[in-house]
Amino acid sequence: MALIECVPNISEGIRTDVVADIVQDLRGIDGLHVLDVQSDPTHNRSVLTLAGTPEVLRTALPRLCELTMAAVDLRTHRGEHPRLGAVDVMPFIPLEGATMADCVALARLVGAELGARLALPVYLYEEAASSPARRNLEEIRRGEFEGLADKMRLPEWAPDFGPATPHPTAGATVVGARMPLIAYNINLATDRVDVARKIASTVRMSSGGLRYVKAMGLSLEGRPVVQVSMNLTNFEKTPMHRVFDMVQREAARYGVTVLESEIVGLVPQAALLLAAAHYLQLEGFSARQVLEHRLQQP
Amino acid sequence: MALIECVPNISEGIRTDVVADIVQDLRGIDGLHVLDVQSDPTHNRSVLTLAGTPEVLRTALPRLCELTMAAVDLRTHRGEHPRLGAVDVMPFIPLEGATMADCVALARLVGAELGARLALPVYLYEEAASSPARRNLEEIRRGEFEGLADKMRLPEWAPDFGPATPHPTAGATVVGARMPLIAYNINLATDRVDVARKIASTVRMSSGGLRYVKAMGLSLEGRPVVQVSMNLTNFEKTPMHRVFDMVQREAARYGVTVLESEIVGLVPQAALLLAAAHYLQLEGFSARQVLEHRLQQP
Known part of the structure; x- marks a missing residue:
């Protein structure tokens, strides 16, 4: 059985009840392991560690985005860590029985769904990047949420999936595949x-x-x-x-x-x-x- | 859940069909993991690696003895490795969630059953030994099957369980608890x-x-x-x-x-x-x- 890890970073690290509600909802998804949750109030950011089969993650991650987008408004979000979106970054990582190719395929599937169903611009990064210039997360995130509308007007920063302009409250999400860090x-x-x-x-x-x-x-x-x-x-x-x-x-x-x-x-x-x-x-x-x-x- | 490993050594390493039949029977026991089977024709001996809960092993090991005793006659057995019994030695080893005390308790339960139900003399060794003189397997095994009747006449070599004389074809079995080797x-x-x-x-x-x-x-x-x-x-x-x-x-x-x-x-x-x-x-x-x-x- 192919197991994949996913470490979504969401832009909420102060209102712990909001994070707890989202985690509670995720725990109800059959077959999804919630391995770890770390919230940092200074960064105003939480890091979730999830694991499951590709099928389970394909259900869980859009659900996580939906819930986070309903709770987080980047127009009023402040924190030390740079961020582009309400769900800022979402890397898929191969565990036992899974390959990097499995993770790249899953990143594309989930990215396409976020773009189409949630009207969220999506950039693919690292092993899933559509060009070498997009491999590096820092490059994609440069300018942050506040600079995103201007950045997206540049042809080289058209998103891989979703609308050509930022989501008004949730910005954009960076989805990719990488080795465990x-x-x-x-x-x-x-x-x-x-x-x-x-x-x-x-x-x-x-x-x-x-x-x-x-x-x-x-x-x-x-x-x-x-x-x-x-x-x-x-x-x-x-x-x-x-x-x-x-x-x-x-x-x-x-x-x-x-x-x-x-x-x-x-x-x-x-x-x-x-x-x-x-x-x-x-x-x-x-x-x-x-x-x-x-x-x-x- | 407490998991215990058991590594029974049986005195048959030449007739691989006999060993295969025994292993086949064990694989039918629900909850028993058969992790490894190694047969050595020079030693005329096979080493099985099993794992399961104490309850599962308490069923599986007497069954293994019964099957081996029906197939092996030490009166005609030859091999390089010293041996005292058809099922020569049977150590229980703690895995995740189990303690050495669990293994000692299981060794005593299984030993008592082999003595009572299969009329097999049983010596406890290592952590399960009933006295320091019986900790060492080599000491118990000294004299081998051929010298066992004489050895058992000595008061200090009365078995821990079972009859006071050797089983005619299966000798005696040494049961104990130890750390993984x-x-x-x-x-x-x-x-x-x-x-x-x-x-x-x-x-x-x-x-x-x-x-x-x-x-x-x-x-x-x-x-x-x-x-x-x-x-x-x-x-x-x-x-x-x-x-x-x-x-x-x-x-x-x-x-x-x-x-x-x-x-x-x-x-x-x-x-x-x-x-x-x-x-x-x-x-x-x-x-x-x-x-x-x-x-x-x-």
Whole structure:
């Protein structure tokens, strides 16, 4: 059975009763797993983690949009996080038995439905993008809701689905397909934030580092510790252990050691198995050897 | 739901049709997972890996004994592996949601039933042992089927359940509870078997090494490679990464490097997560953060 994850970000993080009502409704959908809900009042944004078969998600995500559009009006929405829509972004992510192609197909189906049935302009991004210029979420979102009407007048920003002008209260939604994202932080036993910043700039793609790493360096409040805070956007191609080893080696160059690392939120099992197999130098290992994996087979 | 694993070893590894018939019958038991079946003709022995709830296993294991006793006559059985019974040994192992205490209780229930209903003498071992002298399987099995009648005449070898004399064709069965066993081999990039033997003797408990490691050194046929072949009998207390690091360090002392390692058969997910968390120096990590784990929750 193909299982797909979806992590919709909605532009409401203050009125927790509104978010709770939407989540409550989603929990009533047969076969839909609501894995996690995180609301951030500063960002005024909530991140839902859902999972299900393509069929279940095809029902659930338009429903989520409908409910969110009824509750959120971007004309009065304020928050620190940039946003283009009431349902701002909606990535589909392959889990067990599903491929990236399944996720791209699902993104197109759901995007087409949002455009046609809810009169919502939809942009496809990342693996589902209709052109290389639309792969990057930040590019699509630049100008935010407030600049969207002007942006959509440019021919290169015609939406992939739906009307040619913004939805008056819900803006536009960015739908796509990507690998699971791992929020991975490495703490260094020093108070020198410049070391964390230099290492972040060494490991991240944007300044010449590893292809699937985004990183920044920061101080941890109240502790004499600095952090290399990262998003790993493809753990198969840029695995956790390679990132850890590179940070450790770069830190040594400044006479600094790694204190600890942390995974924020959820992580696919495969990412940790890759790390174990790497450090233990396992040959010929397969996830099929994991006892719990066998129990799940029919 | 408490899930328990059981790895019965039966004294038949040549007549594969006999083993197939028994397995076929077990597959008909509702709720029983038959995870693996390995037959070894040299040992004339088969190892079954089963899993289920305590209730399911309480039905399945006596059934397995009944079928095996009808097919195997130890009076004519020959094989390299030492054995005491037609069903030689039957360990219960805690999986998700189950404790060692659950396994000990189940071993006693099943042992009592084998004694009463099948007239089979039963010895309890490892965590289920009725005295420290009976913890060790090798001690109970010493003398094998052929020496069992004499051994049972000694007061200290009265069985825990069942008749005071051996079953005429099925001998006795050893029932117990233990942690999952991981068959873990580390290959060294050298043809010097003395190095593998010295390292094996350094890491194993019996000669002063780690508490939950059994090890021997051997040559791999057809390759200029030697192997430290190990059983890890408690991966929580003696984790894989500690064993790997110790073998690697000892090998360096002889100017030898680790070529690779391998896990033979199944491994609990937790053992690999422990290794990943160790090498990545993960702080505050919980298996609840594994995405697939969340999907299994109701």
